[in-house]
Amino acid sequence: MxxxxxxxxxxxxxxxxxxxxxxxxxxxxxxxxxxxxxxxxxxxxxxxxxxxxxxxxxxxxxxxxxxxxxxxxxxxxxxxVELTSEDVYEILTLRSGLERMAVELGVPVQDPARLEVCRQALARMRACAQAEDRGGLVEAGYAFHASIVALAGHGRLSAMYNSLYQQLLLCMARNLYVRERFYEDLETHVDRHQELLDVVERGDPKAVLEALAAHGERSFSSM
Known part of the structure; x- marks a missing residue:
């Protein structure tokens, strides 16, 4: 206040x-x-x-x-709180659908300011990874994905995505925990998001959808 x-x-x-x-x-x-x-x-x-x-x-x-x-x-x-496998399935499939719709509507990106928001969120992810601030990294990761959705410039789509905020944080937190333990360090986790943004910046919607599908598949396999 x-x-x-x-x-x-x-x-x-x-x-x-x-x-x-x-x-x-x-x-x-x-x-x-x-x-x-x-x-x-x-x-x-x-x-x-x-x-x-x-x-x-x-x-x-x-x-x-x-x-x-x-x-x-x-x-x-x-x-x-403990999410069931059905909870995770519903949350992540809904996220995937909303992100795909955003890409179909928003790529190639017409407003450079929207891409800058993505870059800033990624920079926060990088800073959190370097500081080993895992909680901050999860929140910055959510902000990055929300900025991808915001590329569409579609207020209701972003509002629907944001309504999943806490549920997505829980899924992302579990994904980060498992991936760091078995698959990748924090810097590599951020690098994967950098690769996704690189594809977005090249402006090919089909390539972005393929990259998103691969990115989401890693999340499902870790949960």
Whole structure:
């Protein structure tokens, strides 16, 4: 939330609350794979790790429950949400369909500013990989794919894609965890996205669709 500064008339940003900071920290642990799907979130351990008391942690977990990253189960308390194989299939096939539609509508790219958004998202991915910030890399990876969809300049298409935000983050987080463990390092993960952007920039829709299909196939094989 922002307030208006009386002297300048400009909006000034309020600092994040302890609850928001705690939610950010736990979210990053989930996306980085430090907290695995189905894992119980033990309050005593998290309060020590984050240096906070239980009340703000519980509020943070409630926020993450609203986001769909955490579930509260009777007699177990809060746990990291666990997607079924059917969930993953539905989420990734829907993502694939939306991205293919975006490519059919948006490639060759008519507005260079849209490509610049893709490049900036990829640069954030590269910076996160170099810093070994896996949670940040997952979020930047989502931003990259969303920027590919935005190439179409189709507001409703982008809105539908963005409605999958939290579900896609969970799939992308699991994909990154498995691929890093068995197939590729973080830099190679980013390189694959660079290759996809290179094909987009060449402006051949058929080649982009083929590259997207190969890219998506790797995601399915890792889940």
């Amino acid at each position: 922002s307030q208006v500064d009386d002297a300048t008339g400009l909006g000034r940003l309020e600092p994040k609350s302890l609850v928001q900071l705690a939610a950010d920290a736990v979210r990053k642990k989930i996306l980085a794979g430090d907290l695995e799907p189905g894992e119980r979130l033990i309050e005593e351990r998290l309060t020590k790790e984050l240096g906070i008391s239980r009340p703000p942690l519980r509020e943070a977990l409630r926020l993450l429950q609203q986001e769909g990253l955490v579930v509260n189960q009777p007699r177990r308390g809060s746990t990291v």
